[in-house]
Every structure is written in C-alpha cells, then in structure tokens.
Amino acid sequence: MAFAAFQTAEAVPQAPKRHSRIALLLLLPGIAYLMLFFLAPLVSLLLTSLQAPREFGDIGQFDYAFNWQNYVTVVQSYLPHIMRSFGYALAATVLALLFSYPLAYFIGVKARRWPMLQALMLVLVIAPFFISFLLRTLAWKQILSDESFVITSLKALSLMAPDAHFTGTPFAVIFGLTYNFIPFMTLPLYTTLERLDLRYLEAGGDLYAGPFTVFRKVTVPLSMPGIVAGTLLTFIPAAGDYVNASRDFLGGTDTQMMGNVIEANFLVLLNYPAAAALSIILMAAILVLVGLYVKRAGTEDLL
Amino acid sequence: MSVREFAERGADLELVGIQKRFPGFTAIEELDLTIPAGSFFALLGPSGCGKTTTLRLVAGLEEPTRGRILIGGRDVTDTKSHERPVNTVFQSYALFPHMSVLENVAFGLKRRRIDDALGRAHEALRLVELDHLAQRRPAQLSGGQQQRVALARAIVNRPALLLLDEPLGALDLKLRRQMQLELKTIQEEVGLTFLHVTHDQEEAMTMADTVAVMNKGAIEQMGAPAELYELPRTAFVANFLGQSNLFTGAVAGSTDAAIAVDVAGTRLTVPTARARRHQGQVTIGVRPEKVTLHRDAPAEASDRNLIGPGRVIDVSFSGVSTQYLVAVPGMSTITVFAQNIGSGPVAAEGAEVWVSWQVEHGFGLDDEATEPVRFAADDDTRSIAAQRRDALVAELEEH
Numbered sequence: 001m002a003f004a005a006f007q008t009a010e011a012v013p014q015a016p017k018r019h020s021r022i023a024l025l026l027l028l029p030g031i032a033y034l035m036l037f038f039l040a041p042l043v044s045l046l047l048t049s050l051q052a053p054r055e056f057g058d059i060g061q062f063d064y065a066f067n068w069q070n071y072v073t074v075v076q077s078y079l080p081h082i083m084r085s086f087g088y089a090l091a092a093t094v095l096a097l098l099f100s101y102p103l104a105y106f107i108g109v110k111a112r113r114w115p116m117l118q119a120l121m122l123v124l125v126i127a128p129f130f131i132s133f134l135l136r137t138l139a140w141k142q143i144l145s146d147e148s149f150v151i152t153s154l155k156a157l158s159l160m161a162p163d164a165h166f167t168g169t170p171f172a173v174i175f176g177l178t179y180n181f182i183p184f185m186t187l188p189l190y191t192t193l194e195r196l197d198l199r200y201l202e203a204g205g206d207l208y209a210g211p212f213t214v215f216r217k218v219t220v221p222l223s224m225p226g227i228v229a230g231t232l233l234t235f236i237p238a239a240g241d242y243v244n245a246s247r248d249f250l251g252g253t254d255t256q257m258m259g260n261v262i263e264a265n266f267l268v269l270l271n272y273p274a275a276a277a278l279s280i281i282l283m284a285a286i287l288v289l290v291g292l293y294v295k296r297a298g299t300e301d302l303l
Numbered sequence: 304m305s306v307r308e309f310a311e312r313g314a315d316l317e318l319v320g321i322q323k324r325f326p327g328f329t330a331i332e333e334l335d336l337t338i339p340a341g342s343f344f345a346l347l348g349p350s351g352c353g354k355t356t357t358l359r360l361v362a363g364l365e366e367p368t369r370g371r372i373l374i375g376g377r378d379v380t381d382t383k384s385h386e387r388p389v390n391t392v393f394q395s396y397a398l399f400p401h402m403s404v405l406e407n408v409a410f411g412l413k414r415r416r417i418d419d420a421l422g423r424a425h426e427a428l429r430l431v432e433l434d435h436l437a438q439r440r441p442a443q444l445s446g447g448q449q450q451r452v453a454l455a456r457a458i459v460n461r462p463a464l465l466l467l468d469e470p471l472g473a474l475d476l477k478l479r480r481q482m483q484l485e486l487k488t489i490q491e492e493v494g495l496t497f498l499h500v501t502h503d504q505e506e507a508m509t510m511a512d513t514v515a516v517m518n519k520g521a522i523e524q525m526g527a528p529a530e531l532y533e534l535p536r537t538a539f540v541a542n543f544l545g546q547s548n549l550f551t552g553a554v555a556g557s558t559d560a561a562i563a564v565d566v567a568g569t570r571l572t573v574p575t576a577r578a579r580r581h582q583g584q585v586t587i588g589v590r591p592e593k594v595t596l597h598r599d600a601p602a603e604a605s606d607r608n609l610i611g612p613g614r615v616i617d618v619s620f621s622g623v624s625t626q627y628l629v630a631v632p633g634m635s636t637i638t639v640f641a642q643n644i645g646s647g648p649v650a651a652e653g654a655e656v657w658v659s660w661q662v663e664h665g666f667g668l669d670d671e672a673t674e675p676v677r678f679a680a681d682d683d684t685r686s687i688a689a690q691r692r693d694a695l696v697a698e699l700e701e702h
Contacts, residue, residue: 199393200400202384203393205383206389206390206393207411207460224401
C-alpha cells in the first residue's frame, strides 16, 4: 500500500526491452566525448598522482609508479589549505544563501504581479556575467585596495585601524567567492520560488501557523530543490576556486586554497604528482560531501 | 476564545456592513449577514459574485475595505488568519505535498500545542475512513481521498466555524453525493457552524439549512431551501435556483386574494400573498414541474392559468422526466417538466399543445419589470442549451 510508488518503479524494467542499433549509434558521440574528455584525463590524472621522481632526473621529471605515499605527503603538507578551502567555500555558500533567498523570494513571489519588474531584476542578477569574472574580481581588488577611496574613507572615519588591510585577508577572499557565485545561488532559488503555490502558505496560516512558522514549515521545505541546487552550484566551484584566493586578486599568503596549491605545484614547483594527488583528493572530498548532503536534504520526493 | 482551546460548539458569525474593493473592481458592495451557531449555511452564486471573497474575509486571508467581522461575538476584523478560531477546506485542498497525510492532519494541532496531536489526527482520519493511508503523501491519493484528508485536517481542530470553499467541485457525481452525506453527518455530530460556498444549487439545497443566493457582491435572497425555491424574490434567484417560466405584463385587475396580469392577451392570475408587486408592470413565474401539458384544449377553470395553443419545439427525454419546450406566440418559450408516469413522452415535436398550472403555484417577482432578466445562469448547461435554442428559433422565424 504505502509502497505503491515503489511498485511502479519495479514495473518499469518489465517493459519490453529493445536493443536498437540506432539508439547505440545515437549515443556514440556522447560516449566518445565522455571517454575522450572526461575518462581519459581522469585516468591520466590518477596515474600522474602515483608517479615517483626519476632517479638522478631533473626537476619535473617523473616515472610511472605506484607511489601512493604521494597522497600522505600532500595531506601532511597541505592540510591547512584543504581545511581552508572547504571552510571558505562553506562560509561563501552560507552567505550567498542568506543574501539570495530574500532576493529570490522577492523576484519570484512578491514581484509576481509586476512581470516587468521581475524581468528587470532577473536581468540585473544575470548582468554581471556580461563581463569576465577575472575583470570583475580585479575591479574589486582596486575598489578594496589600501589606497582606494573606500578603505581610506573607512580609515578616516576610524572604522578601520590605520595599518589594517582588506585585500589579502580571509574576509576579502570569502567576500569575493560570495560575490562571484551569488547568481548561481539566486537563479535556482528563483525558479523554485517562482513556482511556489501561495495557497499552501494560506493553508498554513489557516492552520494556526504564524508567518515565521509558515516560512519554516512550508516555504523552506517546498523550496528545498532550489536550495539544494543553489548550494551545490555555489559550494562545488567555490571549493575548487583559485582566482579569488590568489595573491594577484583578493587573497594573500595566508589565504591560499587548494586550487592555488594545485596551480603552484603544476606550474611553479613542477611537482606534477603532488598536484594530481591534490586534485583527486579535492574531487573525492567534494563527491563525498555532496553525496552526504543530498541524502540528508532528502529532496527525492520534491525533485 | 483562544485558538489554544477546542470549540465546545459552533459560534455565531456576524458580518456587519462589509465592503471589499480590489484595485479596479468591487467584489462586495455591502454585506450584512448573521449565521447562527450550529447551522449549516450555504452561500450560493455564480462565479465572480463575491462568495469566495466573503469566505476569504472570514478566514482572514483578505482584509475588508470597510465593515466588521464577529465570530462568537468577538470582533476578529483586525486579527490575522492564524489567530482566528476558523478552519477552511480549500477548493484546491492545499494539502502540504512535503508531509504525509498524518502530518498534514496533525499540523494545526501541533501549532496550537495540543496534547496527543498524532492520536487525534488518527482519530480524525478514522472519521473519514482514511486511517490506513496515514503514511502516504497527498500526491499518492485520489481526488476524493485528498478531499477527505482536507476535511479531516480542518475538522480535527474543532474550529468554532468551518469554511468550505467549493470542496466538492472536483469530485464525480457519486463521490460527491457520498461526501455531501458525510459532511452533513459530521456537522450534525460535531455541532459546528458550517459556512459552505458553492455555485451548485443542488448541493446547496440538499446540504444547507439556510441558503443565501449571492449576485454581484450582494445577497439577493436568503432563507430555507424550500422557501427560496417556492417563492423566489427576484428573476435571478428564480433562474439560478432551478428553472422558471417568467411572464411580464401589466396588472389588469386585482382582488384581495389574487392579482390578474395581462401577458400578450392572456390573463394570468397569481395569489396576492405570493406577489411582491401589486400594480404596474410585473413579472410573474411558475416552476416547470408545476406546469401541466395538454394535448386538447382543456376547459377554463378559475383556479388554473391556461396558456395556448402553442407548439412543442423540443422534447428531451431524461429517464425520470421529459422536458418540453413550448413556443407560444407573443411569449417567451415555456419549459415543462413532466414525470414519465406513463411510458415516455406524451407529445411529439411540432404538436399543438396547451399548458396550465394551478394559480397558487405562481409567484410574483420584486424586479422592476422593465429591467431585462438580469442573469443568465452561466454555468447551468441546461439553461444555456435552452437559451441557444430560443435564439435559434427566433433566428429561424425571422427568415
């Protein structure tokens, strides 16, 4: 009885199976693409991560091996960077959610009566994409640099200590990450809130729930698909980001994230196995975290 | 009364001078209404007449532009919906899709921190015979089951006033009959005050003790179903609540007992007590089932109105009864319902017939006679068909 949903799910495999050559043919380009640009690089990365330095070789010369100690070494030397990556990404995701939810709620629910306003606000959310995010991040570096109007004014007003900086601090990096990924949070939230049936909220009020309880018990659970999609779209790229935390942009020596370390190992230190091992660790960690999160959020019935 | 407590019994509902304007139109012009505690009250009207707005005002989902709302003598006009001792069964049910049936039913109890919320929710589900589906999601239930869950979710809170917003609209006929009975039984058992909004005249008449017919933001007539049906006050009520044959003419004479009206040369009488207007141009009417069809000219009798000869222009057989449309020169088409006591229709299309009815079955309306019939029952398919036919006949006659 209660398993009616599963019964239908079981019924599907009983449908006549047809192995069509045409279906296979149509799938071929997709499969080829995935093999060439996803599976092959992944295998190559995995093999690189296990390489050992060539005996009597130059810097940057490695041989294929099964040197799993690479993983231990990178975790030992870069643990702070790994923790920092996920910490910053988490902070940026939470901040983006806090800023985006009211914004998406306003566009998707309150502005429903004015489609023009809705369209205009959506354009404003997407507008930053018209300029490369490298340029926008550089612009923030200018705006928030020590000599900038903003910072000198804050110092003149004694709101900042005379010798304090903003760029190069964790705040600046989290600020940059939040700023850059906010549209990825706002848009999925908007799409679910736009479809939110307000009659459920009325029913909540009718059943003695005050506005805050209605929000907590009805609005948030019903917008869960948007929250999950938005947080994933923000957290995953933010955890691997190497632009905002870079010294050339908003970061400093103490704010380096995994992306920066991987970049440095690949391009400066020429320690390819370490960079590859770090990449694999980053991917695996994100996979595990996201898996746990999606399971926990329990949005299966809503998706 | 606090929302923390269960209502011991239903409460009176009083609407005093209510007006509701939306940007661009007025939904309710001026509404005064008192619904006594423990009654089953139906607000009946076509779509757009303001009945749903009235319900939403009582539920606290809209604010009135003017006027006061009192529940059990307490002014609740300025309280929010969650602070009112009122529950609603929504037209769309509005069951929370992310909660099980049981959680849906227990929602209101939990918000009011009432002990043993789940136990009471199970009890309410047993009442609507759905306890075995308590763990399912609303989406896994049929329309009728969802409707019963919505009912259980409202009733479990024992509100002083239960609002029903066309809750049976989506159900098929058989299930609707069953639910009508169940609702009536629950109302009598629990003794709550029910305010039922519907556009289905049959539903309103079978279920409610008192029916108020609403039109264009105002109540046209209010009373017991039989009273409203037997003695409609306006052409709108006469046509919305069942069908009517209406005739307009000048009063040609009157006694203490009856008035006589001249309609296209035919003299029709109606008891003075059943007529609202006694002079000038008046509209009188009679229900189709009170009209008798004659194939031969009957003898004139003082206690019967006789019209004819006319021609049968349509015969529609519906099993229990047959509906005849009779065209009489100078008058609008007359509808006759005849029980199929014999076997099948007694007159064929094109036959020459006379129609008659007992004088005491007629009624006189309050409308200004010059005013055209104000309302064409837009969602009664039978009357739409009849109107189409009238129009077609008129068109054919022109050619």
